[in-house]
Amino acid sequence: MGWYLLRRLSFSLLAVLVVASVVFVLLRLTPGDPAATYVGLDVASDDVIEAVRDKWGLNDSLLVQYRSFVTNLVRGDLGESFVYGESAFRVVFWRLPNTILLAAVALLFTVLLAVPLGILAARNSGKTIDNGIGAAAITFQSMPEFWLSIILIQFFALRLGWFPTSGFSGWRSVILPGFTVSLLQLALVSQIVRRELIRLEKSPMADALRARGVSERRLLWGHLVRNSGIPVLTVLGTRFAMMINGIVIIEAVYNWPGVGNLAIQSLRSRDYPLIQANVLITSILAVMINLAVDLSYYFIDPRVRRQTSR
Amino acid sequence: MLVAVPIALAGILPLPSPTETDLASRLLPPFSPGHLLGTDQLGRDLLSRLIWGGRISLTIGMLAMLVAGLVGTTLGAVAGYYRGWVDAVVSRAIEAQLSLPLLMLLLLMIAIFGSSIPIIILVLAIAQWPESARISRSLTLVETEKLYVTAARTTGTASLRIFVMHILPNIISRVLVVVLLLLSTSALLESSLSYLGLGVERPYPTWGRIIADGQQYVSSAWWLVVIPGLVISLLVLGVNLLGDGIRQKLTGQD
Numbered sequence: 001m002g003w004y005l006l007r008r009l010s011f012s013l014l015a016v017l018v019v020a021s022v023v024f025v026l027l028r029l030t031p032g033d034p035a036a037t038y039v040g041l042d043v044a045s046d047d048v049i050e051a052v053r054d055k056w057g058l059n060d061s062l063l064v065q066y067r068s069f070v071t072n073l074v075r076g077d078l079g080e081s082f083v084y085g086e087s088a089f090r091v092v093f094w095r096l097p098n099t100i101l102l103a104a105v106a107l108l109f110t111v112l113l114a115v116p117l118g119i120l121a122a123r124n125s126g127k128t129i130d131n132g133i134g135a136a137a138i139t140f141q142s143m144p145e146f147w148l149s150i151i152l153i154q155f156f157a158l159r160l161g162w163f164p165t166s167g168f169s170g171w172r173s174v175i176l177p178g179f180t181v182s183l184l185q186l187a188l189v190s191q192i193v194r195r196e197l198i199r200l201e202k203s204p205m206a207d208a209l210r211a212r213g214v215s216e217r218r219l220l221w222g223h224l225v226r227n228s229g230i231p232v233l234t235v236l237g238t239r240f241a242m243m244i245n246g247i248v249i250i251e252a253v254y255n256w257p258g259v260g261n262l263a264i265q266s267l268r269s270r271d272y273p274l275i276q277a278n279v280l281i282t283s284i285l286a287v288m289i290n291l292a293v294d295l296s297y298y299f300i301d302p303r304v305r306r307q308t309s310r
Numbered sequence: 311m312l313v314a315v316p317i318a319l320a321g322i323l324p325l326p327s328p329t330e331t332d333l334a335s336r337l338l339p340p341f342s343p344g345h346l347l348g349t350d351q352l353g354r355d356l357l358s359r360l361i362w363g364g365r366i367s368l369t370i371g372m373l374a375m376l377v378a379g380l381v382g383t384t385l386g387a388v389a390g391y392y393r394g395w396v397d398a399v400v401s402r403a404i405e406a407q408l409s410l411p412l413l414m415l416l417l418l419m420i421a422i423f424g425s426s427i428p429i430i431i432l433v434l435a436i437a438q439w440p441e442s443a444r445i446s447r448s449l450t451l452v453e454t455e456k457l458y459v460t461a462a463r464t465t466g467t468a469s470l471r472i473f474v475m476h477i478l479p480n481i482i483s484r485v486l487v488v489v490l491l492l493l494s495t496s497a498l499l500e501s502s503l504s505y506l507g508l509g510v511e512r513p514y515p516t517w518g519r520i521i522a523d524g525q526q527y528v529s530s531a532w533w534l535v536v537i538p539g540l541v542i543s544l545l546v547l548g549v550n551l552l553g554d555g556i557r558q559k560l561t562g563q564d
Contacts, residue, residue, distance in 0.1 A: 015406040023415070026422050138554075142546035144498050146505045147521055147539035154532075248413050249502050263414050264506065267421045279414055 008294070012287040016280065023279050024069055027272045028062055069276075078280065079273030083266070088277035092259055096281065099251070099258030102181070103243035105174050107236065109182035110189055115232070117186070118193025119225065125198055137187035149180050149253040177254040181247060185239055192235050196228035230297060237293030241286040356520075356533065360541055363515040368545075370427060370510070371496040374434035378496075379489035381435065382442030387481065389443070390450030391473050400447070404440040412437055420508045427510055434499055438492045445488045449481040483560055491553040494546040501542050517542050 072079060081088040121133040140148070156176055157163045163176040200206060201224060209219050248260035255261065259278055266274040389400035416433045423429045453459065454477065462472045503509040504518025517538050524534025 011402070015402075018406075019415070023418065026418060138550055139543070139547060142494065142498075142550055143543045144501045144505070144518070144521075144539060146502060146518075147535070147542065150521070150525060150535055151539070248417070249506065252506060260414075263417065267417055270421075275414075275418065279418075282414070 005291075005295075008291060012291070016283045016287060019283055020073065020276065020280050021066075023276055024066060025062075027275065028065070073280075078277040081266075081274040081277075082271045083269050083274065084271075088271075088273040089281070091274060092262065092277045092281050095257055095259050095262050096285075098256065099244060099247065099260060102174055102177055102247060102251070102256060102258060103240055105178035106181035106185070106243055106247070107240050109178050110185045110239070111236065113182055114186050114189035115193055118190040119197060119220075121190065121194040122197035122201070123220070125194070130194075133190065137190050140183045141187035143184075145180070145184055146249050146253050148183065149177070149250060152176060152180055153254075173254075173256075177247075177250050177256055180254075181243060181250055189232070189235060189239070193228060193232055196231050197224055200224045200227055233296065234293060237289065237296070241289040241293075244282060244285055244289065356537065359515040359520055360517070360538055363517050363520055363538075364541070364545075366427075366510060366515075367497060367500055367504075367517050367542075370431055370434070370500050371493055373431045374438065374496040374500070375489060375493045377431065377435035378438035378492055379442050379485075382439035382444075383446045383485050383489065385439070386443035386446030386448075387450045387473075387478065390447040391454060391477060397447075400443060404443055407440050416503075417506070417508060420503065425503075425508055425510060430500065430503065430510060433503075434496050437499060438496060441492060441495075442485065442489050446481060446485045449484060450477060453477050453480055484557075487553050487557045487560065490549065490556070494549040494553075497542060497546055497549075 069079075078087070078089040080086060081091050084091050117133050117137075121130045124130045153176065162172075164173050197220075205227070206219060206224065209223055210216075214223070247256075247258070248263060250256070251258045251260035252264055259282055263275065263278050265271075266278065385400050389397040416437055419433055419436075420429060459472060459476065462476060463469075500509060500516070501518035501521070504516040505522045506518075507522065509518055510516055520538045521535050524538070527534055
């Protein structure tokens with residue numbers, strides 16, 4: 001167990017470092033000049049731009065810039081954001097809770113929607129209800145996320161006025177974007193719940209329990225649903241990690257003050273340190289979530305525990 | 311089909327130009343005379359824009375699917391067949407890509423290299439290849455263990471020949487289903503990039519761009535947003551259903 005963890009962790013760290021270096025090199029290849037963007041091309045003289053470039057170390061050679069980037073990285077210093085004028089790490093870190101909140105709410109909605117629907121579909125497998133759930137799920141999966149967001153904003157926020165249209169102003173702001181994300185995840189999660197339950201229902205375990213006189217109801221809720229937990233949890237965990245990284249577009253449409261929206265803004269203003277910090281922090285977070293999902297098997301499934309302790 | 315046929319015929323159909331502006335007939339609702347689906351804020355015909363936009367969106371989606379499918383399938387199959395360090399490298403690359411903030415890196419690439427059509431295709435292909443690599447790797451792993459491969463080996467068939475002549479034909483149909491499904495994710499991703507303003511540059515009317523442009527008029531001219539979105543959904547849904555149908559036929563179950 002310990003060795004496995006160590007191997008996974010070191011590989012993950014290596015991947016993050018490679019990503020950080022790739023981002024660093026890519027950014028330096030960019031045609032735009034951040035100093036000019038920051039000062040404003042038409043107002044500033046060349047001297048001012050030159051001074052800003054000096055201050056940010058952009059006039060040093062690439063190797064010198066990379067060396068200072070890595071040494072600062074090891075010390076936990078990700079540099080100062082060009083635009084915000086403060087630690088890039090802090091700018092990203094402040095927005096991180098918003099993204100995690102949105103992803104968590106989306107995950108909650110996904111579980112609340114997809115698991116019951118999956119169970120319902122499995123119990124009526126092959127019937128109209130099953131087909132209907134399948135069709136609805138695949139329809140939502142086929143919609144562009146930004147389009148679904150616009151439609152939902154139009155209906156729930158503008159027409160009905162239940163939720164704010166965008167931004168962050170209290171708990172009601174999180175519901176609509178969270179709901180949007182969960183609708184997009186519906187197909188995948190509900191179909192996995194359904195497939196697992198159908199598979200388990202035909203398993204020898206189910207037959208054995210039935211032979212012992214366990215009622216169908218207890219069989220489903222007490223045994224089958226619990227046993228389908230692992231594959232479902234795997235999917236939910238990886239989905240959560242993907243949400244942290246991938247709700248960029250939803251955040252942009254809803255103008256959600258999270259790291260995804262920040263990424264798009266910092267790309268537009270060519271804020272190098274901020275982009276680096278953003279990619280780095282979200283990568284590390286995603287790696288940690290994936291690791292946590294793997295570890296959770298150990299606690300949920302006694303079989304895994306027995307295997308690894310041997 | 312409903313989406314694909316008009317797009318293929320775009321050159322022949324008698325439609326108004328997709329880029330010709332006519333400020334006198336701005337924001338006409340659907341079923342106006344001469345404009346079946348109405349016009350946008352500059353008086354351009356929506357149906358015509360959708361069809362021409364579809365040409366670009368679909369071409370990009372299909373090329374991205376081809377590149378991702380080809381690269382992913384080859385890498386996956388080679389990794390699954392030869393194992394060893396090739397497998398280690400490919401598997402780690404797949405794992406790494408699945409746990410990293412891919413979208414941000416893709417946006418970054420576009421910001422750096424510009425949003426020309428080849429770059430967009432490349433970016434979409436990078437996003438998609440692990441999917442086809444994973445499936446072809448696992449199918450090859452299973453196939454290699456089968457008796458007929460051992461039989462071929464014992465009769466002295468060359469390793470490469472077994473791979474090309476026996477294993478590939480056996481996995482290819484199931485791999486193709488997954489590759490086909492990449493078209494739907496490509497189309498969705500392409501429209502998202504266009505929506506964010508990072509897709510193919512103007513004046514090409516891609517579907518995502520049409521929606522982004524129409525968004526500010528959505529309360530007065532709903533058709534500018536609703537109809538292009540429906541077209542994308544219809545295409546993706548069609549591809550998804552087609553893929554599912556073929557898969558069910560292949561495996562004989564659901």
